[in-house]
Amino acid sequence: MKIVYFTHSLLSCWNHGNAHFLRGVLRELQARGHEVVACERDGAWSLENLLRDHGHAGLEAFRHAYPELRALIYDGMEGAAELAADADCVIVHEWNEPELVARLGRERAAGAGYRLLFHDTHHRAVSAPEEMRAFDLDGYDGVLAFGEALAEVYRGWGWGNRVWVWHEAADLRHFHPPIGAGGRNGLVWIGNWGDGERSEEIERFLLRPAAAAELTLDIHGVRYPDAAKAMLERYGARYHGWAANADTPAIFARHMATVHVPRRYYASVLPGIPTIRVFEALACGIPLVSAPWDDAEGLFRPGTDYLVAPDGDTMTAHLRALARDPALRGELARSGLDTIRKRHSCAHRALELLAVLHQLAPETAGRDAA
Numbered sequence: 116m117k118i119v120y121f122t123h124s125l126l127s128c129w130n131h132g133n134a135h136f137l138r139g140v141l142r143e144l145q146a147r148g149h150e151v152v153a154c155e156r157d158g159a160w161s162l163e164n165l166l167r168d169h170g171h172a173g174l175e176a177f178r179h180a181y182p183e184l185r186a187l188i189y190d191g192m193e194g195a196a197e198l199a200a201d202a203d204c205v206i207v208h209e210w211n212e213p214e215l216v217a218r219l220g221r222e223r224a225a226g227a228g229y230r231l232l233f234h235d236t237h238h239r240a241v242s243a244p245e246e247m248r249a250f251d252l253d254g255y256d257g258v259l260a261f262g263e264a265l266a267e268v269y270r271g272w273g274w275g276n277r278v279w280v281w282h283e284a285a286d287l288r289h290f291h292p293p294i295g296a297g298g299r300n301g302l303v304w305i306g307n308w309g310d311g312e313r314s315e316e317i318e319r320f321l322l323r324p325a326a327a328a329e330l331t332l333d334i335h336g337v338r339y340p341d342a343a344k345a346m347l348e349r350y351g352a353r354y355h356g357w358a359a360n361a362d363t364p365a366i367f368a369r370h371m372a373t374v375h376v377p378r379r380y381y382a383s384v385l386p387g388i389p390t391i392r393v394f395e396a397l398a399c400g401i402p403l404v405s406a407p408w409d410d411a412e413g414l415f416r417p418g419t420d421y422l423v424a425p426d427g428d429t430m431t432a433h434l435r436a437l438a439r440d441p442a443l444r445g446e447l448a449r450s451g452l453d454t455i456r457k458r459h460s461c462a463h464r465a466l467e468l469l470a471v472l473h474q475l476a477p478e479t480a481g482r483d484a485a
Contacts, residue, residue: 116472117150119202119229121195121219123210125153125186126174127162128360130307130337133208133236134161135360135391138181139286139461140468145183147465154198156212157190164337168357176359180289192218202229204472206259209235213250220254230475236261236283238380240268248272256475259468262388263412279471282414283391284459285398289361292400292452293368301331302434303370303401305363305392308339312378320406321374322350324430330438335366360395367399371444372437374430375405375421387411394459397421397451402444404433414459420451 120137128134141151155162165173189195195215199205199222207216216233223231233255240247252258257277260266269278302325308314325332334347335358347354358366367373373396381388386409393415396403403421410417417423422437424430437444 116203117152117201118144118204118206119152119154119199121154121199121205121207121211121215123208124155124159124161125184126155126177127159127165128177129161129165129168129173129357131161131210132391133210135286135395136236136283136461136464137208138177138184139284139289140464141184142181142286142288143461143465144468147469151184152198152202153184153186154189154195155186156195156215157188165357173357173359176361180361195219196222199227199229203476204232205229206232206234209233209237209239209247209250217251220251222254223256224254230256230472232257232259232471234259234261234281235265235269238265238378238385240265241384242380244268257471259471262385264385264387279467280412281464281467281471282388282412282459283394284461284464285391285394285455287398287456287460287462290364290395290398292448293364297368299369299371301333301370303333303335303366303373304376305335305358305366305373306376306390307336308343309378312380313376314343316376316379316382316406318346318350319427320376320424320430322346322352324424324427324434325352326350327431328434328438330371330434333366333370363395364399367396367401370401372402372404372434375403375408377406377408382406382408387414389414393421394455398455398460400448400452402437402447403451404430404437406430415454416450419447420454421447 122133122137124131124134125137145151187198189198199219207219219231233252258269258274259279259281260269261282263280266278266280304321332352334352335355337357344354375393405421405423407425422433424433
């Protein structure tokens with residue numbers, strides 16, 4: 116089967132979390148014998164920012180980790196339609212332009228032979244519903260939503276049984292515990308500052324507890340304004356800027372623990388949707404402590420796979436406990452890794468996608484869905 120995925124960018128993960136999951140799931144599909152093609156528009160802002168800040172050296176980690184993946188760069192809607200023409204399945208991510216979404220929908224409605232799916236991995240359906248409702252999805256066969264709460268929004272918009280939950284997951288071919296024991300010290304947090312969606316939470320559940328527990332704290336990410344950098348400096352955190360996602364396992368391997376600070380919408384109106392960093396951290400065997408987050412879908416075992424801190428004082432206590440208790444760190448690392456391996460790998464998600472395609476086109480996907 117040929118699967119074509121229209122992404123904002125496969126090449127760049129600069130403020131582009133979809134690239135993490137996309138790389139892993141496309142590689143899994145390819146390993147199962149499918150032809151996979153990622154298509155990205157010329158001039159993608161994520162790639163432009165990466166090249167501006169780091170030059171072509173910023174692409175080396177991706178190319179080294181995923182040599183089998185390729186991205187086709189297109190310019191204009193005609194080029195996009197041509198890339199999709201001979202596919203069996205076309206998936207369009209919600210970070211694409213509405214013009215592209217509509218064009219591919221019209222092609223499908225006019226008789227294109229592929230199954231066409233819209234992939235939503237963001238909170239805009241609740242934070243900016245007018246933006247999402249502006250997408251013309253009339254020609255689409257269905258929607259892939261990265262959590263049940265988001266899927267329910269689409270059901271309310273009339274999609275019914277044509278919306279499927281497709282959570283993100285960890286690429287276990289790349290994200291795994293380090294081989295051999297090495298020194299682990301302090302905390303690490305990998306995440307972007309964003310648009311003020313969790314500024315207060317970062318201070319309350321990360322910066323202040325790390326300082327109170329007297330632990331060093333390394334922070335990687337982009338879009339940190341001067342005020343945010345000044346806050347990090349006040350708490351003694353070391354800011355390192357952007358880190359290639361492919362380098363994340365090595366970064367985790369140098370640290371004792373990490374922290375999950377969900378964006379506000381995922382802690383409130385879209386429960387059950389963790390950041391992909393949770394999957395990746397647990398896959399790498401690093402103990403994790405989470406700020407308040409409702410695992411409404413039972414993806415993990417809170418308290419067993421990771422610790423939960425309902426407030427800043429509890430976060431500080433958890434961090435102190437991890438620092439002094441190697442057995443606790445080991446138990447959390449083993450439990451979290453076990454859950455990822457059993458339920459949340461990109462291999463699991465590849466099979467879930469093939470099962471969806473089997474429902475839509477049994478003659479095309481049936482032999483691959485088992």
